[in-house]
Amino acid sequence: MKVAKVIWEESPETQAIRELRKKVFVEEQGMNTEIIEDKYEKGCIQLIGIHQGNIIGHLRICRISNDKYKIQRVCIDSNYRKHGFGQILISYAEEQIKKNGGDTVILWAQQRAEAYYKKLGYSCCDGNEIINYFENPHIEMWKKL
Numbered sequence: 001m002k003v004a005k006v007i008w009e010e011s012p013e014t015q016a017i018r019e020l021r022k023k024v025f026v027e028e029q030g031m032n033t034e035i036i037e038d039k040y041e042k043g044c045i046q047l048i049g050i051h052q053g054n055i056i057g058h059l060r061i062c063r064i065s066n067d068k069y070k071i072q073r074v075c076i077d078s079n080y081r082k083h084g085f086g087q088i089l090i091s092y093a094e095e096q097i098k099k100n101g102g103d104t105v106i107l108w109a110q111q112r113a114e115a116y117y118k119k120l121g122y123s124c125c126d127g128n129e130i131i132n133y134f135e136n137p138h139i140e141m142w143k144k145l
Contacts, residue, residue, distance in 0.1 A: 001051045001085045003092040008041040013048055016055040024075040029110075031134040035073070045096060049076070049089045056080040057089045061097060064106065069097045071107040090120055094145055103145050108138040117141050 006013045018036050025031040040062060049057030059074040071093055076086050097105055108131055109117045114124070122141040131138040 001049045001056070001088050003089060004048050004050060005096070006046045006048055008044070008046055011046075013055060017046065017048065017058050020055060020058055020075055020077060021073060023077065025073075025134070028078060029136060031136055035134050044072070045093075045100075047089060047093055047096070049085055051080060051085065057085050059089055059093055061093055063100070063102075067102050068104045068106065069100070069102045071105055074107070086116075087120060094143075098145050105143045105145060107141055108133055109141050111137040111139050114139055114141070 004013075006017075008014055021036045022033070025035045026033055041060070044060040044062045046060050047058065048055050054077075056077040057075065057080070060072050062070045062072060064070055071090070074086065074090070076089070094105060105122075106125075107117065107122065109122070111130065118141075120143075122143045125140040125142055128139065131140060
C-alpha cells in the first residue's frame with residue numbers, strides 16, 4: 001500500500017474519502033452522517049492509503065499543541081482489513097507527526113479496537129473513561145513517539 005498526503009477540497013481524492021467514511025462509519029457502524037465531514041478538515045493533515053489504484057484507507061491528523069497531535073477518522077475498507085494496511089497508515093502518520101515536531105499522539109479508539117491499538121504501542125489514558133462518540137463507545141489512548 002502506498003500512503004499519500006492530500007489537501008481537503010483541493011484534491012480529487014476528497015470525494016473518495018467522503019465515500020469511504022460513509023461506507024465504514026455510517027453504513028457499517030451505524031454512526032451519524034456528521035462523521036463524514038466537519039469544519040476541521042482543512043486544518044488537518046489528510047492521509048490516504050492506496051492499493052492497486054484504489055483508496056482503501058484514510059485518517060487525519062490534527063495538531064493539538066506544539067508537540068501533541070491527534071489521529072482521527074481512521075478507516076480501512078472492509079475488503080482490505082487484516083492485511084496490515086491500518087498499521088502502515090498509522091506508522092506513516094506517526095512519522096509525519098515526528099517530522100512536524102510532535103512527540104505525543106492521542107486518539108479515540110473504538111472500544112472494540114483497543115487491543116489493536118495496544119499492539120501498535122498505544123496505552124489507555126488515566127481513568128479509562130468511555131467516550132460516547134457518535135453513539136459509539138470510544139476510549140482515549142496515547143503514545144509517546
